Amino acid sequence: MIIPKEPKLTNEQYEEIVSIVEEYGCRIQPIEGHHRTIYAVLGEERETIMVNRILGFDYVDRFDAVDSPFKLMDAHSELAHHKIKIGDHIVGESPFIIAGHCTIDPKNPNMFLESAHAVKEAGAKAIRGGVWKPRTMPYSFQGDDSSIQILMDAKAQTGLPVDTEVMDEHQLKLAVEAGVDILQIGARNALNYSLLKQVGQQTADKQIAVLLKRSMGMGPINEFIAASEYIAAGGNPDIMLCPRGTSPTMDGYRNYPDECITPLLKEKTWAPVIVDPSHSVGRAKYVPSAAMAAMAYGADGVIVESHCDPKKGIGDDPKQSITPDVLKKLIDDINQIWEIRKHYRKEMVVTA
Ligand code: PEP
Numbered sequence: 001m002i003i004p005k006e007p008k009l010t011n012e013q014y015e016e017i018v019s020i021v022e023e024y025g026c027r028i029q030p031i032e033g034h035h036r037t038i039y040a041v042l043g044e045e046r047e048t049i050m051v052n053r054i055l056g057f058d059y060v061d062r063f064d065a066v067d068s069p070f071k072l073m074d075a076h077s078e079l080a081h082h083k084i085k086i087g088d089h090i091v092g093e094s095p096f097i098i099a100g101h102c103t104i105d106p107k108n109p110n111m112f113l114e115s116a117h118a119v120k121e122a123g124a125k126a127i128r129g130g131v132w133k134p135r136t137m138p139y140s141f142q143g144d145d146s147s148i149q150i151l152m153d154a155k156a157q158t159g160l161p162v163d164t165e166v167m168d169e170h171q172l173k174l175a176v177e178a179g180v181d182i183l184q185i186g187a188r189n190a191l192n193y194s195l196l197k198q199v200g201q202q203t204a205d206k207q208i209a210v211l212l213k214r215s216m217g218m219g220p221i222n223e224f225i226a227a228s229e230y231i232a233a234g235g236n237p238d239i240m241l242c243p244r245g246t247s248p249t250m251d252g253y254r255n256y257p258d259e260c261i262t263p264l265l266k267e268k269t270w271a272p273v274i275v276d277p278s279h280s281v282g283r284a285k286y287v288p289s290a291a292m293a294a295m296a297y298g299a300d301g302v303i304v305e306s307h308c309d310p311k312k313g314i315g316d317d318p319k320q321s322i323t324p325d326v327l328k329k330l331i332d333d334i335n336q337i338w339e340i341r342k343h344y345r346k347e348m349v350v351t352a
Pocket residue numbers: 102130134165185186187188213244276279316
């Protein structure tokens with residue numbers, strides 16, 4: 001829909017617009033109102049170059065697309081009823097809790113295995129463990145290929161699906177070959193479109209889900225959903241969206257908590273929302289409240305850093321991991337919130 005600056009396009013302007021849209025197989029249908037005329041574009045109106053050419057004219061005020069830009073991820077797309085199965089859990093049917101270390105310490109595999117058993121005992125449905133880590137400083141521990149085996153041992157011993165972050169094609173290949181169930185795309189790579197395409201292609205039809213974090217710099221909700229569209233267009237629609245806090249930070253928290261975008265995401269896309277309170281607030285003591293807030297907002301679950309002895313952890317674990325005891329209490333509370341939420345089913349866009 002083209003909205004001109006003046007109440008009506010001149011004949012010359014109209015002809016100019018018509019000739020452009022015709023290049024893209026579209027037509028113009030003027031809609032005449034009392035005071036203004038607006039111009040509907042009939043055909044594939046999402047053609048970016050066509051839209052940019054029209055927006056380049058000084059006499060055009062706005063171009064409002066009527067069709068959703070998301071062919072696969074839109075709440076009303078043909079995937080609207082798509083369900084994601086991870087292990088024996090169908091995401092959206094009950095709270096999906098992913099828990100475990102920020103980072104696996106390859107020198108202390110038993111500690112990770114101990115935490116894996118403990119988070120299972122606490123009620124987690126999947127285990128997280130960072131094999132490779134995006135670190136602000138190049139001198140910090142970056143993770144280690146050998147930790148993938150420790151992660152897979154945790155899967156074999158607990159029978160739970162496992163989650164780890166991949167940042168490049170080498171890590172992607174190793175994780176897919178090893179049998180990782182959930183590939184995490186971190187905040188720093190949420191806008192790495194070539195990686196997102198690769199992830200979609202390399203995980204298509206392999207029963208591997210993708211947990212896409214929201215980048216710390218992402219503003220518009222559509223930018224987040226568009227990133228997920230890359231993975232779906234690559235061939236894998238098993239995508240969960242993960243708000244994890246944005247910057248600039250809220251003084252006192254690691255990031256600016258953003259679990260409140262959950263209802264907005266759920267209006268626009270069918271994708272489940274799994275919130276990460278650990279990176280959002282960044283301190284163990286705030287994590288339970290942030291996790292409960294996320295569930296109250298309608299999240300399908302949370303991904304929480306949890307460690308049986310946080311002070312012995314590496315990466316983020318010493319400052320933001322909660323212990324399995326706290327996790328157990330949190331999961332009980334989350335289950336209660338899930339029940340309470342059902343009272344609001346009509347008002348809230350929740351999947352349960
Ligand atoms: C993590 O999950 O440990 C992590 C690095 O997350 P993010 O990409 O959200 O910073």
